[in-house]
Amino acid sequence: MQTSEPTSVRPAAGRPQPPRAEWLARLASVRLPWLSPAPSLQRALGAHISVRELLGTIEADLPLAVEVIASAGQTLRHSDQTVQGLQHAVNLLGIERVQGLIRARRHTSLDPAQPAHQAVLQAMATTRLACLFTNHWTALRTGADPEPPIWATALLGVVRWKLPLLAPREAAEIERRVAAGQRRVVVERDLLGVDVDDLTADHLHALGLPHRVTPLSPWDIAQAARCVRTGDAAPELPEACQRALQQPGVVSGLAQSLAQSVQDSWYSRRTRTWMAVAAVHLNRPLDRLRADLVQLALHASREATFTRGLVAPASRLLWEAPAPRRVLPRVVAPAPLAAPPAAQPQDLRELFSGAVRELTQQLGLRRCALFLTSSDRQRLGCAFAHGFDGTALVRGLAMPVSDPHLPQRMLRQAAGLLWVRDAQVATARQQMPAGLAPLVPASGMLLGVVMVDGQPRGLWWADTGDTGRALDADTSTAFRAFAQRFGAGFARLTRAQPPHAASRPAALAETA
Numbered sequence: 086m087q088t089s090e091p092t093s094v095r096p097a098a099g100r101p102q103p104p105r106a107e108w109l110a111r112l113a114s115v116r117l118p119w120l121s122p123a124p125s126l127q128r129a130l131g132a133h134i135s136v137r138e139l140l141g142t143i144e145a146d147l148p149l150a151v152e153v154i155a156s157a158g159q160t161l162r163h164s165d166q167t168v169q170g171l172q173h174a175v176n177l178l179g180i181e182r183v184q185g186l187i188r189a190r191r192h193t194s195l196d197p198a199q200p201a202h203q204a205v206l207q208a209m210a211t212t213r214l215a216c217l218f219t220n221h222w223t224a225l226r227t228g229a230d231p232e233p234p235i236w237a238t239a240l241l242g243v244v245r246w247k248l249p250l251l252a253p254r255e256a257a258e259i260e261r262r263v264a265a266g267q268r269r270v271v272v273e274r275d276l277l278g279v280d281v282d283d284l285t286a287d288h289l290h291a292l293g294l295p296h297r298v299t300p301l302s303p304w305d306i307a308q309a310a311r312c313v314r315t316g317d318a319a320p321e322l323p324e325a326c327q328r329a330l331q332q333p334g335v336v337s338g339l340a341q342s343l344a345q346s347v348q349d350s351w352y353s354r355r356t357r358t359w360m361a362v363a364a365v366h367l368n369r370p371l372d373r374l375r376a377d378l379v380q381l382a383l384h385a386s387r388e389a390t391f392t393r394g395l396v397a398p399a400s401r402l403l404w405e406a407p408a409p410r411r412v413l414p415r416v417v418a419p420a421p422l423a424a425p426p427a428a429q430p431q432d433l434r435e436l437f438s439g440a441v442r443e444l445t446q447q448l449g450l451r452r453c454a455l456f457l458t459s460s461d462r463q464r465l466g467c468a469f470a471h472g473f474d475g476t477a478l479v480r481g482l483a484m485p486v487s488d489p490h491l492p493q494r495m496l497r498q499a500a501g502l503l504w505v506r507d508a509q510v511a512t513a514r515q516q517m518p519a520g521l522a523p524l525v526p527a528s529g530m531l532l533g534v535v536m537v538d539g540q541p542r543g544l545w546w547a548d549t550g551d552t553g554r555a556l557d558a559d560t561s562t563a564f565r566a567f568a569q570r571f572g573a574g575f576a577r578l579t580r581a582q583p584p585h586a587a588s589r590p591a592a593l594a595e596t597a
Contacts, residue, residue: 105279105287112288115247117148118195118202120209120390130184139183140175145390147209149187151243151294153178154236156186158293167295170232203395204249204256210391212242214398215344217381218363222336226367237297238337244285252277263349298341299334306362313361314370322365330366339363347378351402352434376578379433383579386468387460400468402433429574436574441471443567444547448560451550455535457543458496462486465493468543472550473524484518491516495534496541502565503532507555521546529556533568537576545571 119126121142128134129142143150150171157174161167168174175183196202219238223231249256255276262272273281282300289296301309308326312319322330329335343359350356364374379402386397430436437455444450452472456465466483486493491513495503505513507529514522530548534541545568549556 105284108277108279108284109287109291111251112244112247112284113291115250116190116193117151117205117246117250118193119146119149120195120206121146121149122194126187129187134180136175136180139180140172143171143175143183147212147239148246150236151240152186152190153183154240155292155294156182158295162293167297169295170236172232200257201249201253204253204260205246206391207395208242208245208249210385210395210398211344211348212239212246212341213388213391214348214382214385215239215242215340217385218340218344218378219336221377221381222340222363222367225369226336233297234334234337237295237334238340240289240294240296241282241285241298241337241341243294244281244288248281266350268355269345269349297334298338299329299332300338301329301335301362305329306358309365310358310361313364314368315372316370319365319368330362335366339366343378347382348398348401375432379579384460389459389464399433430578433575433578436571436578437469440567440571444564445472448547448563448567449549449554450531450547450560450564451552453545453547455543455545456492457535458486458541465496465544482520484520488518490518492518492521492532492544495532495544501534502561502568504556504561505529505531526550528553531556531561531564533564535568535572535575537572537579542572542575 121129125142125145129139143153154168154171154174157168157177160177168177178186195206197206215238216235219234220231223229223234248259258276259269259272263269270280270282273279277284286296286298305326308323309330312322312326314320339359339362343356343363346353346356346359360375360378361371364371367374369377379399382398382402385391386399391397430439440455441453444453452470454470454473455468457468458465463486464483465486484490484493486496491503505525507527510525510527510529513530514525517525526548528549530546533545533547535543535545537543545564547564
């Protein structure tokens with residue numbers, strides 16, 4: 086929530102941008118909306134609440150957690166100590182002072198219907214992904230307590246959370262240009278006149294928050310990326326670069342940079358560079374590191390707090406990299422008439438591209454959609470769709486698994502296939518969730534269960550759209566076989582060591 090209504094900065098040719106001091110003053114005036122619903126805050130104010138219960142509520146609310154950490158930081162301003170994380174902050178303040186902080190601030194709850202609030206939540210989702218990276222990597226590399234580096238990572242996102250409230254026009258333009266393929270830090274510097282990472286360090290210092298991040302130099306990044314391990318033995322790393330990668334705080338900056346880069350594009354050159362640096366830092370093969378990242382992205386994409394209408398990191402795996410903004414003319418050799426398909430898809434983008442080709446070109450289907458269950462098996466949501474008008478089905482449709490509708494019943498019974506013929510369409514529409522019923526075409530549809538490691542984890546929907554072409558038995562049989570193959574491929578590409586974030590509920594738990 087904003088205590089005042091700052092005027093948006095309008096970049097204009099020949100017009101100087103506000104100096105860093107002005108940005109810092111305006112950032113200090115911005116109050117972020119809290120994520121916690123009123124019942125959760127009310128429970129946090131209970132007379133007999135335990136420290137563990139209070140921590141659970143605050144961990145689920147990034148803006149509230151930052152205020153608690155900042156308040157604890159103020160108490161240590163004149164000492165040689167710094168706040169190590171949220172638990173340390175709560176221990177320093179005590180339950181009563183934390184409750185007083187909650188009571189004193191008349192907060193505004195996050196409203197995803199407001200574009201600015203939605204942009205705030207999207208920026209926080211990037212931070213959440215970075216924290217999952219930090220948690221996993223800390224356990225892999227040192228086995229130490231991950232909370233201090235997790236919260237060091239989380240604090241790196243504060244300025245980007247606030248930017249949609251402080252300068253909504255510039256924030257929207259930044260996202261538009263990044264989606265068009267431009268590099269985020271360059272666009273931010275162009276529109277805001279400052280480096281956001283430098284501004285973040287100053288803002289955290291002004292708030293009394295710790296900033297324990299050691300940035301890597303461009304030379305270190307380039308040297309580390311060249312030494313990435315792709316086979317059994319890793320190339321020898323220059324001694325200076327090795328020392329740089331071992332500095333305290335490197336993991337937090339690396340996690341934040343990589344999370345922001347994959348949220349912008351999983352397939353950009355910069356993302357490949359950051360993946361290589363992370364692999365060298367952890368002494369892991371590049372393909373193993375990427376498999377871990379995909380698994381963590383899937384975990385983040387199933388969390389309720391950061392999936393409310395957002396574009397999930399796993400969904401971004403399916404997007405092609407943006408085309409270059411300037412392409413020099415070149416002579417293109419004629420493509421062969423038919424290229425042999427790869428034996429197995431190498432990533433989820435290839436898996437879904439192949440699925441669309443098979444369904445549309447080989448089976449003659451026009452529309453398809455994949456619905457996957459959440460990690461707690463409580464929700465069924467649309468993860469991918471092709472051929473439907475609009476994007477509402479892709480990004481907005483979710484339903485409880487416990488509902489007594491046709492898709493949910495198929496999952497509970499692990500029924501492999503349902504063929505809704507044209508004569509059964511009216512009955513099927515009555516048994517569909519409200520968001521799906523109008524989408525069932527008059528020519529019928531197919532539903533196929535996706536089995537992953539022997540468990541029903543989702544459904545493929547496919548139909549012929551408005552073509553009027555009826556389905557037949559051969560198409561139904563081929564569709565069943567397709568759903569089975571897809572489940573095996575999906576399991577192979579998403580199977581990895583269980584992320585430590587999933588096995589140990591570290592910081593940033595979901596809102597109750």
